[in-house]
Amino acid sequence: xxxxxxxxxxxxxxxxxxxxxxxxxxxxxxxxxxxxxxxxxxxxxxxxxxxxxxxxxxxxxxxxxxxxxxxxxxxxxxxxxxxxxxxxxxxxxxxxxxxxxxxxxxxxxxxxxxxxxxxxxxxxxxxxxxxxxxxxxxxxxxxxxxxxxxxxxxxxxxxxxxxxxxxxxxxxxxxxxxxxxxxxxxxxxxxxxxxxxxxxxxxxxxxxxxxxxxxxxxxxxxxxxxxxxxxxxxxxxxxxxxxxxxxxxxxxxxxxxxxxxxxxxxxxxxxxxxxxxxxxxxxxxxxxxxxxxxxxxxxxxxxxxxxxxxxxxxxxxxxxxxxxxxxxxxxxxxxxxxxxxxxxxxxxxxxxxxxxxxxxxxxxxxx
Amino acid sequence: xxxxxxxxxxxxxxxxxxxxxxxxxxxxxxxxxxxxxxxxxxxxxxxxxxxxxxxxxxxxxxxxxxxxxxxxxxxxxxxxxxxxxxxxxxxxxxxxxxxxxxxxxxxxxxxxxxxxxxxxxxxxxxxxxxxxxxxxxxxxxxxxxxxxxxxxxxxxxxxxxxxxxxxxxxxxxxxxxxxxxxxxxxxxxxxxxxxxxxxxxxxxxxxxxxxxxxxxxxxxxxxxxxxxxxxxxxxxxxxxxxxxxxxxxxxxxxxxxxxxxxxxxxxxxxxxxxxxxxxxxxxxxxxxxxxxxxxxxxxxxxxxxxxxxxxxxxxxxxxxxxxxxxxxxxxxxxxxxxxxxxxxxxxxxxxxxxxxxxxxxxxxxxxxxxxxxxxxxxxxxxxxxxxxxxx
Numbered sequence: 143x144x145x146x147x148x149x150x151x152x153x154x155x156x157x158x159x160x161x162x163x164x165x166x167x168x169x170x171x172x173x174x175x176x177x178x179x180x181x182x183x184x185x186x187x188x189x190x191x192x193x194x195x196x197x198x199x200x201x202x203x204x205x206x207x208x209x210x211x212x213x214x215x216x217x218x219x220x221x222x223x224x225x226x227x228x229x230x231x232x233x234x235x236x237x238x239x240x241x242x243x244x245x246x247x248x249x250x251x252x253x254x255x256x257x258x259x260x261x262x263x264x265x266x267x268x269x270x271x272x273x274x275x276x277x278x279x280x281x282x283x284x285x286x287x288x289x290x291x292x293x294x295x296x297x298x299x300x301x302x303x304x305x306x307x308x309x310x311x312x313x314x315x316x317x318x319x320x321x322x323x324x325x326x327x328x329x330x331x332x333x334x335x336x337x338x339x340x341x342x343x344x345x346x347x348x349x350x351x352x353x354x355x356x357x358x359x360x361x362x363x364x365x366x367x368x369x370x371x372x373x374x375x376x377x378x379x380x381x382x383x384x385x386x387x388x389x390x391x392x393x394x395x396x397x398x399x400x401x402x403x404x405x406x407x408x409x410x411x412x413x414x415x416x417x418x419x420x421x422x423x424x425x426x427x428x429x430x431x432x433x434x435x436x437x438x439x440x441x442x443x444x445x446x447x448x449x450x451x452x453x454x455x456x457x458x459x460x461x462x463x464x465x466x467x468x469x470x471x472x473x474x475x476x477x478x479x480x481x482x483x484x485x486x487x488x489x490x491x492x493x494x495x496x497x498x499x500x501x502x503x504x505x506x507x508x509x
Numbered sequence: 510x511x512x513x514x515x516x517x518x519x520x521x522x523x524x525x526x527x528x529x530x531x532x533x534x535x536x537x538x539x540x541x542x543x544x545x546x547x548x549x550x551x552x553x554x555x556x557x558x559x560x561x562x563x564x565x566x567x568x569x570x571x572x573x574x575x576x577x578x579x580x581x582x583x584x585x586x587x588x589x590x591x592x593x594x595x596x597x598x599x600x601x602x603x604x605x606x607x608x609x610x611x612x613x614x615x616x617x618x619x620x621x622x623x624x625x626x627x628x629x630x631x632x633x634x635x636x637x638x639x640x641x642x643x644x645x646x647x648x649x650x651x652x653x654x655x656x657x658x659x660x661x662x663x664x665x666x667x668x669x670x671x672x673x674x675x676x677x678x679x680x681x682x683x684x685x686x687x688x689x690x691x692x693x694x695x696x697x698x699x700x701x702x703x704x705x706x707x708x709x710x711x712x713x714x715x716x717x718x719x720x721x722x723x724x725x726x727x728x729x730x731x732x733x734x735x736x737x738x739x740x741x742x743x744x745x746x747x748x749x750x751x752x753x754x755x756x757x758x759x760x761x762x763x764x765x766x767x768x769x770x771x772x773x774x775x776x777x778x779x780x781x782x783x784x785x786x787x788x789x790x791x792x793x794x795x796x797x798x799x800x801x802x803x804x805x806x807x808x809x810x811x812x813x814x815x816x817x818x819x820x821x822x823x824x825x826x827x828x829x830x831x832x833x834x835x836x837x838x839x840x841x842x843x844x845x846x847x848x849x850x851x852x853x854x855x856x857x858x859x860x861x862x863x864x865x866x867x868x869x870x871x872x873x874x875x876x877x878x879x880x881x882x883x884x885x886x887x888x889x890x891x892x893x894x895x896x897x898x899x900x
Contacts, residue, residue, distance in 0.1 A: 170625035177624045184626050333532040337539060347881035348874045349838035351852055356874070359866045363553045364546045444642040451644075451845055458645055465652065474653035482641045482649070489640035 199479075210470055222473045223480050226464045230480070233300015233455045239292055243303050246280045250310075260502070273314050280307075296374040300455035302484060304374075308381060308446040308456065313439055315382035320389025325419065327390065328397050338390070345387035350448050353380045358452040377449045385442050392434035396427030429503045436496030440489050447485075457481055550867060557864070565863045566591070572858055574849045576765055590859050594851035595876060601768060601850065602837040605775040609836060610829070612776060613783025620788050631784065638781040644842050646778055651770035651846045661757050672751055672758060678769050679751035682762035688745035695738035696731070703727040724814075767848035771840065779836045783829055790825035791817075823895050830888050834881055841877075851876060 155161075159168060172178040202217025205224070213219035223230070232240050253272045256262060284307075287293035299307070326338030345353065357380035361371055400423055408418030428435075447458040455463060461481040465474050520526055554560075566588040573583045577593040578600060620631035638646070656675055659665065664674030672679040703726075710721035739746070751761030764772075794817050802816040844853035856873045860866060 170623070173623055177622075180622070180624050180627050184624075184630060188630075331528045331532050334535055337535055343882065344874075344878060347878040349841040349852070349877055351841045351844065352856065352870065352874050352877065355852075355856055356870050359860070360870055363550050363866060366549050367553060367556065440640075444640075447642040447644045448842070451842075458642065458648070461645075462648065474649075474657075478645060478649040478653055482645055485642055485645065486637070486640045490636060493640070 210473075218476050219473050220476065222464075222470050222476055225470070226460075229301055229460050229464065230457065230484075231302050233304055233460055234298045235294060235300065235303065236292070236298070239286070239294055242283050242286070242291070246283055247306075250276065250280070277311055277314060296372055299374065301460045302457045304449075304454065305443075305446050305457045308378065308449065309439070309443045311378055312381040312385055312442050312446070315378070316385035316389050316442070317435075319382065319386035321393055321424070323386060323390035324393035324397060327394055342387045342390050345384050346391070350380075350384050350445055351451060353384045354448060354452050356380065373452075374454065377452060377454055381442070381446065385438065388438050388441070389435065392431050392438055393427060395434065396429075396431035397423065399430050400426050432499050432503060433496050436492060436499065440492050440496075443489060443492065444485065457484060554867070559864050559866075563868065565865055565868075568863075570859065570862070572862070574854055575847075576768060576849055587859050587863065591851075591855050591872070594849060594854040597848070597854075598837070598840055598843075598850040598852075601771055601775070601843065601848070602840050605772055605779065605836050605840065606833050608772070608776040609779035609783055609832070612780035614787055616780060617784035617787030617791070620784060621791060635781045635784050638777050639785075643774060643778045643839055644845060646774040647771060647842055647846060650773045651766065654773075655766035655770050661753065664753075664758075670750060675766065676757065676763075677766050678764040679758050680762045680764070681751070682749045682760070684747040684749050686745035686747060688742045691742045692735050692739045692745070695735040699731045699734040702730050702734070706730065765848075767843070767846050770846060771843050771848050775836055775839060778839070779832055782832050782835075786825055786828045786832065790821040793824045794820045819895075826895075827888055827892060830884060834884050837880060838877060 156165075159165060171181045198216070199218050202215050203220055204213045204215070204217060205220050206212065207221045208225060210219065210222070212221050228237065228240070232243055235243060250272070253268065253276065256268055257265060257272060259265075262268075282288055283291070284299065285294055285296065323338050323342055326334050327342060329335050329338070354377060357376040358373070361376050361379070365371060404422055404426065405418070408422040411418075413421065446456060449456050450459040450462060453459075458481060461477045464470065465477045567586055569584055570587050570590045571583055574581055574590070574593055576597060578596045579589075579593060581589055581593050616631045616634055619627050620635065622628050622631075655677075658673055658675045661674045661676055664672040664679075666672055670681050706721075706726055707723055710723045710726075714720050749760040749762075751758040751763070753759075798816055798820065799812060802812040807815065840850055841852040843850040844857050847853065851873060856869055860869045863869070
C-alpha cells in the first residue's frame, strides 16, 4: 500500500495577508517594526502639514476682488496674484503692446513642436530658422521702433517673458560656443587646447554672480567710451559665456565616450577634420549627452533668476517688486509660492522632456 | 602617408601648417582682444579718475558689518573687510556642507527605503527643491519665514534653551573653563590612539587572521577618553543660555536671520542634489557583488564596509565634491539678502565706495577660482587613487 498522490494538487491561493490592500500595506508600509514606526511618524507629520495647508491655500483663501480689502480671513490672498498677473508675465511691457509678445510666443511654440515630430520634412531648415533667425526677428518684434511699431526699451521687458528670453537666448548662444570649446579642449594643437582649458576652468570656477557683476560693472570699462551696451545684452553675454563652459564640459564627456574606431573610420574614409566631426563624431556625441545638456539647460533656467541682483526684472525680480508694493504688503508667501510654482512647472517639465529624449534617441549605445 | 606624397600636397592642405595657422589666428585673436580691453580700460579709468593700485586696502572702510568672525569696526581697513567677507563665506559654506551632506544622505537613503510612504516623500522633497531657483528659496526663507517670526518678546521657545524670533535663532553657547584644556588634550590623544589601533589591528589580522572591531574600539576611544577626563576634571564646561533682558536676548549664541535663511536654503537645495547622487551611487553597486560577498560568508556589516561602500563611494564622491563646490559658489547669493559674505561686503559695498571695479572683481573671482581649482586638484588625485584599473 502506498500513499502516493497520483494527480497534482491544485495551487493554493496565497495567504490573505499577502494579497490585496492588506498585503500591499504589509509589504510597503509595515514590513518591519521600524518601518511601521517610520510610517506612523510620517503619517502624523503629513496630517499636521497638509490639511492646514489646503485649508489656507484653498478653503479659506480669497480669489476674487481687486484690492487687499477683499482679503479678510486668515487664508491665502490669491487676489494679489490675479491683480499682478500681467506683470508676472510681461513685466512693465506696455499693456497696449503685449500682443507682440503673445505673437512671439505663439510662433515659437509650434516651431518647437514641429521640431519634435520624429520625422518631418525640412526639419533642418526649421531648426536653423528657430535657433538663428527667429531670435533676431523676435528681438525686433519685441523692441519695435521699426515698421510703425512703438519702441519698447529692454528696460521695460520683464516677468516670465524676460526669464524665457534669457534662457532661450542663453542656450542658443552657449551651445555652439560650448561645442567649439569642447573640440578645442580635445584638440591636438597645444595653444588651442590651453586657451580652451583656461577659458572653461575660469568660467566654471567662479560664481555666476561675479560674472554678472563683471558684465554690469566692468564691461562698460572694457568698451570704448562711446559704446553703450544694453543692460539686458550685458546680462546675456555673461550668461552665455558662463554657460558655454558648462556645455563644453558636457560635450567633452560625450566626445570621450565615442570609441576610437569611429575617429579612425572617419579618417580611413578620407574625411577632413570638419567633415568627420560634423558627420560622424558630433551626432553621436551630442546624442549621448542630451540628458547632460538638458540638465545644464535646467540649471541655466534657474540661474537666470540671478539677474535680479544686477537689477533686471525677470520673474523673480517682478515678484520682489510686487511684494514691495505698499498696496500689497504682507503677501510674501503667496508671491513666492506662485513664482516658485511657475519655475517648478518649467524645470520639472524640462527634466521629464529630457527623459523622453533619452529614450527616443536610445539607439543601443547604453548597455 | 609617405614623404613623397606629403610634399606633393600643396602647403595650404598640409595638416601641420593648417594647425599652426589656426593657432596663430587664435593667438592673434586673444592678444588683440586683451589689448583692446586693456587699452579701453586704461582710457576709461583715466577719464573717471580711478587709479589702479592696491593702496585702498590700507584705507579706512567706514561702514559696519553685521556679522564678523574676527574683530571688526567701522574704522577698520578695506583689507580687513576683505578678510571678514572671506571668513564669512567660508563659515557659511563649511556649515552648509556639513548639514547638506547629512540631510542629503538621509533623504537619499530614504528614497531607496522599502517603505513606500517614506520613499515617495523623499522623492517629492527632491523634485520640489531641485526645480526651484535657489535665489527664490533664499528670498522665501528670508522675507517670508524669518521676517514673519514673532518679536523677541514673543519668540518661539524650545524648552527654554532655543529661541526663534525675527532677530535670529538663539542657542545655548558652551563656555569652557580653564581646566577644559585637559579634555581637548584627551581628544587629541584619542585621535592618535585610533590611528595606532588601526595599524595594530591590521597587522594582527595579517598575522593571525583575527579581526578586531576597529570602528567600535575607535568610537569608544574618541568619545570615552575625553568624557572620562571631562568628569575627572570636574566638568569644566559652563553653558551660556540666552535670556530675555528688556527688548532683546542676552548671552547664548545667535544666528542672525540673514545667516539662518542663507544656510537653510543652501542646505535644502544642495541636499536635494546630494540625495540623488547617494541614491545613484548605492544603486550602481550591482547586486551580484553583495551576493558574492555573502556567499564568502562575510557578515552584513563587513559586506557593507568592504564591498558595497568602497564601490559606491567611487561613484558618489566626485559629483558630491562638485556639489560642495557649487554650495560654496552659491553662498555668493548672500549678497541678495545682505549676509556679509565676500561678494556682499567686498564686491558690493567696498566696490561702491572705492570704485576700484577692476581690482576688486578680479580679486573676488580669483578667490573663488583658487577654491575651485584646489578642490578639483584634490579630486583628481583622489580619482587617480580609486578609479577602476582596467587593462
